[in-house]
Amino acid sequence: MNVVIGELNVRPLVDGDKYTLSRWLSDPVVLEFYEGRDRPFTPEMVEEKFFSDRGVMSCLVEYEGIEIGYLQYYQLDHETMIRYGYTNLDEVIYGTDQFIGETDYWNKGVGTQLIRAVVEYLLQKEGVHRLVMDPMTWNTRAIRCYEKCGYSKARILREHELHEGVYHDSWLMEFIPE
Template identity: 30%
Template sequence: MGEAPHGVVLRPMTEHDVPLIHRWLQAPHLAEWWGDAGFTLAETQAGYSPAVMAADQVTPYIAMRGGRAIGFAQSYLAMGSGDGWWDFVTDPGVRGIDQFLAHGEDLGQGLGTQMVEALVELLFRDPAVTLIQTDPDPGNHRAIRCYEKAGFRAVEIVTTPAGPALYMVRERKAHPL
């Protein structure tokens, strides 16, 4: 599990978490940016089953804080994602991330930044990971600020299969000699 200094823990998502994800996706603060609010439970199962995600080289997590599930996070191998995603990525060490806070009342409390930091820390434990990328909607200023606070820098606006996105990256920090 990945844990940030602030106590956000990432645990592997299980099949038992799919109904929870389905409920979370109906929240208005997620429907605006995530896009899966109209899914049926069966559609959520088809898209968020950990086994299905693993086949696509995606690793899902449930973010926990103080024993309470607060959100969802995922990491994926960027190179070779297919379907028009990240065709320019040629480094097999690049990982992409996406995440959301489940509860609207948790927004603006710094938990999103803590969750991103926990995910970054977890991914960079693997020495094969060279860079972490993310792609918020250019209009999602809350997400962009969250990533900036977690050490990401904006690179450029890119066109993805889901539309325009702000391509942001976080490099591995060099260790002092």
């Protein structure tokens, strides 16, 4: 993915990005919402999780030329579709996960710009029927952002994500193109 819209640039990860990711993923303020404060990352952990071949497109997000966040997207496999409650396994569903690692860019609309750009990009891929995300139910800032971008809450995924030693419920949120 190489998307440039205004001041926003989303590009594939390169090797040197592991140091930026490990800086963000060792910041307790960021970890409160992504991965958990009990799991700070080293560059080696970042390399293992974000640079291994796992069927995920991993991207760095830049805003006004500054590295500010991370985004990944992937096509849901049949097992995940069934777990999420989808019965039409011919449907093409993509999931995304993202975070803004530079906290100075929180609450400034950059996340909304990012989500809208990614939605536009992924919907241009032939055959995509819907996009999904699964924020934890207590992450109200992220949920508001996703709703502003046209996502809606579909259903609760019970005890879906292990975060700081506790399994938390998540919202399955969908964007269904008209």
